[in-house]
Amino acid sequence: MPRSELTPRSLGELCLHHLAENPSQLAEFMGMTGYSPDALRRAAGTAGLDHGLIDYFASNEALLLALAANNSFRPDDFMRVWARLNPSG
Structure with missing residues (x-):
């Protein structure tokens, strides 16, 4: 995904x-x-x-890496969206 x-x-x-x-x-998420x-x-x-x-x-690196790899985007690109949703970090 570009x-x-x-x-x-x-992303949600x-x-x-x-x-x-x-x-x-x-089940863990729920x-x-x-x-x-x-x-x-x-x-x-x-x-x-979506935000949740x-x-x-974002708080689970293994999940984030798997999601990024399976959908052909960089984890940094995901984290940029997360940072926009959480401007104070």
Whole structure:
């Protein structure tokens, strides 16, 4: 994915798809955030979930590296989007 296409919405979608393909990671995310399956389905596509997913991946280097490798973008490009969402760091 070209760097110019990385937005909070596109990254949120990529993160959610990555977790959906890895049930143990999805369960860990849901446990940490308190999302039930129904609540997660209702939140899909919202800015709040996108931001939460981006924060979650940014805090887990292994997940971030796997996501970047599987989707052909650099981890630095992901972190630039994260930094825009979290200007105070």
